[in-house]
Amino acid sequence: MLPFSSWEIGPIFRAMTRNKVGAVLIALQVAVTMCIIVNSVHILMERTEQMARDSGIDEANSFYLSSTGFADDFNDQVVIQTDLDAIRALPGVIDAMQINAIPISGGGWSMGLQTQPGAEFEGVGTAVYMVDDHVLNTLDLELIAGEAFQPSDIRWRERSQRDWPAEIIITRALTENLFPEQSYQDTVGKTLYINDDEPVIIKGIIDKLQAPWVGWERLENAMLSPEQTLFSSSMYFVRTEPGRLDELMPAVEQMLADSNKGRVVRGLRSMQETRERTYRRDQAMIKILTTVMITLTLVTALGIVGLASFNVNRRRKQIGTRRALGASQASVLRYFMLENFLISSIGVILGAVLTVGLNIYLVQSLGLTKLHWWLIPVGMLTLWLVGQLAVLGPARRATATSPAIATRTV
Incomplete structure (x- = not known):
């Protein structure tokens, strides 16, 4: 992410409050995605380890x-x-x-x-x-x-x-x-x-x-x-x-x-056929969970792209005014990248809480093992990265906004 100054965060938060529904929905989507993906990865690791256990025979x-x-x-x-x-x-x-x-x-x-x-x-x-x-x-x-x-x-x-x-x-x-x-x-x-x-x-x-x-x-x-x-x-x-x-x-x-x-x-x-038949359900679970994780990640990324595109179109005149007042393309890009980073941060923090809560439920109800602690920061970093990559396209389009658009009345 591009460097930013602390004074930029205030205006970004104020702009987010004017479209609270979109920001809240994206943050919740990030949180739910992280909760499901991290626990799914933990289950996949557990199942894979079980399937790889040595039976002791040739x-x-x-x-x-x-x-x-x-x-x-x-x-x-x-x-x-x-x-x-x-x-x-x-x-x-x-x-x-x-x-x-x-x-x-x-x-x-x-x-x-x-x-x-x-x-x-x-x-x-x-x-x-x-x-x-x-x-x-x-x-x-x-x-x-x-x-x-x-x-x-x-x-x-x-x-x-x-x-x-x-x-x-x-x-x-x-x-x-x-x-x-x-x-x-x-x-x-x-x-x-x-x-x-x-x-x-x-x-x-x-x-x-x-x-x-x-x-x-x-x-x-x-x-x-x-x-x-x-x-x-x-x-x-x-x-x-x-x-x-x-x-x-x-x-x-x-x-x-x-x-x-x-x-x-x-x-x-x-x-070998016996092993394949015995672990067939585990293999099917791995395929299903992998599909769910990929789908959730894509849906979350598309949601971020949609919100960012909406904000760019809604703020075209504002962007043009900033460009006319001397704002560089890098500062415009940084603005949207930072805005998405803040939304994603709220989402991943809430997601970390949901992740731990779901794992506690799975441990108590289904007898699964406790979550590896390092999966949570890895999940947070991954969704931060997905968010930044998803917003990059709309943010780059924002940098192409001409300063002349500030003089338009419509």
Whole structure:
């Protein structure tokens, strides 16, 4: 903005009072625009960070599919073991296993774990993954303490079964929730309780594994239970060598379909597709909020242009008189730029108050996080800049007003 003197502000304020409605409307428009844009940017940042969270597994090279038997002589246990042996033997497959739920997919099992037995103690919620001894290699998990599952640890679980294996592996995040005052290395071998009083021992700790529910507050609370399921349907999770995913997905599906005609093979999906489907609403929200922000900014800019153009046309004779009395083009330009800066300043100050108020409401009502403080000054500077750029065109037209117009009677 061009330099100005303090004595110029008084006449500008007096001129603004003669068209109070226009100035008030533009200031309110700036305030509402800032309130919505700053909170929208905060939501976009929060959603983008959530979508970028690491699930803990090798998503780029993993897929899964399900097998459901219907034949009278269908033997779940034999078929599952045969299928896994065949899949693991395929060139390009790193490893495979049966699993009961898929990370970040939206559906799965959960239980409460507690450090003391008894219904009076509150459990910590955790996602439950039923897996075998191939789990670390298949999901590409990092064991940071304790021991991995051995083949002898794996049991078969019937649909109606309610008890749990003697040992489990849990994530570091779950360990920190259960034992906040201890290091995760010290928790190996400790006893936890499921269903209030059933003991299980922590066999190992993995670094990270997300639950199926991406909106869950404790997303990284997960436990691995060493068991294969004898349910009506089996889900196989497969990890491939880099670059072989597209080749192996249809190959595994066709192999399973051809190997046993007494079942249905379906639900073939990559982890990348699962991530895209899971975060589809977030992606749609980002697009909608971006469109709203751009639209509001353009509408505000057009409002500023309209008000400035109106003021220039209404004050043409006044401008001509000033030019005839020796006012330079720069002083005329400075006048309109300063006038808009004052209106925008009122708007952004009011907008800062509205922004904080709306964020408090969103935090209390929708559970969003608190606004980053630096977004408010950035929003103020941005709208100041938009206002100055919007008024620049009409202000330049004002500088072209001829001093001769001061002698006209109309």
